[in-house]
Amino acid sequence: MFIDKLIAAIRKYGNPAVAGLDPKLEYIPSFIREKAFSEYGKGFEGAAEAILEFNKRLIDALCDIVPAVKPQLAYYEMYGIDGIRAFAETCRYARTRGMLVIADGKRSDIGSTARAYSDAYLGKTEIEETALPAFDTDALTVNPYLGIDGVQPFIDECTASGKGIFVLVKTSNKSSGQIQDLITMDGKHIYEKVAELVDEWSAAAMGRNGYSSIGAVVGATYPEQACVLRKIMKRSYFLVPGYGAQGGTARDAACAFNDDGLGAVVNASRSIMCAWKSEAWVEKYGECGFDHAAREEAVRMREDIRRALG
Amino acid sequence: MFIDKLIAAIRKYGNPAVAGLDPKLEYIPSFIREKAFSEYGKGFEGAAEAILEFNKRLIDALCDIVPAVKPQLAYYEMYGIDGIRAFAETCRYARTRGMLVIADGKRSDIGSTARAYSDAYLGKTEIEETALPAFDTDALTVNPYLGIDGVQPFIDECTASGKGIFVLVKTSNKSSGQIQDLITMDGKHIYEKVAELVDEWSAAAMGRNGYSSIGAVVGATYPEQACVLRKIMKRSYFLVPGYGAQGGTARDAACAFNDDGLGAVVNASRSIMCAWKSEAWVEKYGECGFDHAAREEAVRMREDIRRALG
Numbered sequence: 001m002f003i004d005k006l007i008a009a010i011r012k013y014g015n016p017a018v019a020g021l022d023p024k025l026e027y028i029p030s031f032i033r034e035k036a037f038s039e040y041g042k043g044f045e046g047a048a049e050a051i052l053e054f055n056k057r058l059i060d061a062l063c064d065i066v067p068a069v070k071p072q073l074a075y076y077e078m079y080g081i082d083g084i085r086a087f088a089e090t091c092r093y094a095r096t097r098g099m100l101v102i103a104d105g106k107r108s109d110i111g112s113t114a115r116a117y118s119d120a121y122l123g124k125t126e127i128e129e130t131a132l133p134a135f136d137t138d139a140l141t142v143n144p145y146l147g148i149d150g151v152q153p154f155i156d157e158c159t160a161s162g163k164g165i166f167v168l169v170k171t172s173n174k175s176s177g178q179i180q181d182l183i184t185m186d187g188k189h190i191y192e193k194v195a196e197l198v199d200e201w202s203a204a205a206m207g208r209n210g211y212s213s214i215g216a217v218v219g220a221t222y223p224e225q226a227c228v229l230r231k232i233m234k235r236s237y238f239l240v241p242g243y244g245a246q247g248g249t250a251r252d253a254a255c256a257f258n259d260d261g262l263g264a265v266v267n268a269s270r271s272i273m274c275a276w277k278s279e280a281w282v283e284k285y286g287e288c289g290f291d292h293a294a295r296e297e298a299v300r301m302r303e304d305i306r307r308a309l310g
Numbered sequence: 311m312f313i314d315k316l317i318a319a320i321r322k323y324g325n326p327a328v329a330g331l332d333p334k335l336e337y338i339p340s341f342i343r344e345k346a347f348s349e350y351g352k353g354f355e356g357a358a359e360a361i362l363e364f365n366k367r368l369i370d371a372l373c374d375i376v377p378a379v380k381p382q383l384a385y386y387e388m389y390g391i392d393g394i395r396a397f398a399e400t401c402r403y404a405r406t407r408g409m410l411v412i413a414d415g416k417r418s419d420i421g422s423t424a425r426a427y428s429d430a431y432l433g434k435t436e437i438e439e440t441a442l443p444a445f446d447t448d449a450l451t452v453n454p455y456l457g458i459d460g461v462q463p464f465i466d467e468c469t470a471s472g473k474g475i476f477v478l479v480k481t482s483n484k485s486s487g488q489i490q491d492l493i494t495m496d497g498k499h500i501y502e503k504v505a506e507l508v509d510e511w512s513a514a515a516m517g518r519n520g521y522s523s524i525g526a527v528v529g530a531t532y533p534e535q536a537c538v539l540r541k542i543m544k545r546s547y548f549l550v551p552g553y554g555a556q557g558g559t560a561r562d563a564a565c566a567f568n569d570d571g572l573g574a575v576v577n578a579s580r581s582i583m584c585a586w587k588s589e590a591w592v593e594k595y596g597e598c599g600f601d602h603a604a605r606e607e608a609v610r611m612r613e614d615i616r617r618a619l620g
Binding site (some may be wrong): 022025037042075077079081084104108109110116117120121128132135143146147149150168171172174176177179180182183185190193194197241246 | 421426503
């Protein structure tokens with residue numbers, strides 16, 4: 001079951017972190033880009049090759065200290081079919097290196113269509129008598145705006161084949177409050193109402209450690225809300241974006257955890273992928289050592305979170 | 311500008327309809343499936359080939375009577391990279407046949423990531439000094455749960471390059487009320503609050519006909535809410551799912567229109583794609599005439615909506 005695998009890896013590495021793989025071209029060292037463009041042209045194919053090479057080396061550098069990667073689908077879709085191929089290869093490679101893969105697609109739709117998304121990322125697609133995995137990731141982020149119809153197919157897959165989801169509850173961005181912070185007639189915020197639903201849904205996919213494979217996205221940029229949400233969704237693991245480049249600190253992220261040090265994974269994307277660009281590491285490693293810089297940043301982040309958890 | 315092109319096509323064909331292309335394999339006549347599987351194998355490649363052939367023939371049958379197609383991304387993503395290729399080819403083909411393409415992806419994310427989605431479907435992707443279109447569709451459906459940050463990049467693209475979006479406001483599914491119907495402290499439903507935001511946003515991309523390229527998704531299955539929403543979002547075109555197989559009637563859909571007969575496009579997916587399976591047409595056309603059946607159903611739907619609009 002996803003949540004038990006995740007918790008086992010967090011315990012093994014002593015690291016409740018996820019490395020976001022949102023590979024903008026400017027994040028990729030020029031020697032990788034130039035090689036890919038000279039071999040595959042300065043179009044989608046070359047860009048996708050550069051992204052894949054970058055991701056693979058990051059995965060190699062992180063796979064024995066970070067439990068999971070979180071590729072953000074938008075950054076692959078923007079390179080068309082070649083980009084999607086780089087996404088699929090990235091997922092495959094991460095899994096062969098023992099990492100869990102959380103596809104960040106924030107998908108949702110009416111029931112029959114949500115089922116198609118669920119088949120695409122978590123389950124299998126039936127073609128005549130056979131069932132084939134399309135992208136085969138371990139977990140997917142899901143948008144709750146359509147209510148249970150749009151989430152049930154994902155939950156069913158979590159129950160049936162041990163995959164996981166993280167439902168958007170309180171997102172890390174500045175304007176998340178425009179809808180999520182609206183207050184309903186019973187005095188509760190929308191994020192609390194969604195949290196109550198997620199808590200209800202979480203019962204369908206409980207693991208062995210007291211946590212469910214039905215998790216929630218709760219931004220590190222809103223620590224007060226995270227404390228409230230921690231109490232509503234007792235069984236749900238939180239996927240916490242917003243640490244680092246978006247402004248969330250380890251202390252902020254700590255609000256998403258329980259006293260046992262479990263209950264959340266903190267994502268960092270830019271700070272790990274672009275560690276090689278920071279003053280501290282650009283001299284030490286140069287751009288060729290981008291993977292060493294990423295690993296060093298991942299270790300720094302791990303210690304930062306550990307300290308905050310006390 | 312998207313909205314003016316859409317209105318021009320609606321006027322030209324006297325038909326405010328969109329044909330949804332959500333090609334489940336069971337919707338596709340067996341002669342197409344068998345040919346594709348025998349040539350490309352019973353895997354993703356064969357399935358994608360069958361889907362593409364089915365779509366192309368539907369597009370040929372509909373392109374001079376229906377203004378736009380709405381491919382639902384989930385039904386392509388579930389066939390992996392081959393499925394995405396079928397999606398891209400379908401969009402390209404529809405546009406060469408003069409149809410507008412509304413990609414139904416219900417995308418949303420934090421600002422920088424929403425920008426990547428916007429580049430992928432509406433704009434272009436920058437690779438070194440050149441900008442290339444990844445999927446190049448005319449409009450995209452967008453989820454509002456993250457607030458303006460997650461929508462602004464799409465709006466910017468609508469302003470800059472004349473594309474369009476439809477923001478989910480009140481969706482057609484049964485459980486849409488779980489979040490969308492919650493009532494806020496000022497006595498308004500969430501769908502009304504979202505509608506107010508969409509109305510505000512719509513000013514950024516006004517066309518020549520008094521309508522904006524920033525539209526809204528409002529399900530035919532909720533006619534009373536559509537009447538309320540029509541008054542809040544005066545400048546927004548409504549994309550109306552839920553007609554036909556989902557239970558919405560032409561009279562229900564009519565609530566989304568203004569008195570001038572403009573203001574909405576009604577989507578039908580299953581009823582058109584699977585028209586050949588219905589008792590009325592299976593004898594007349596057989597499965598080989600699935601495209602004729604689709605056209606006849608599209609004409610029937612057009613007359614049905616015209617009658618309801620009076």
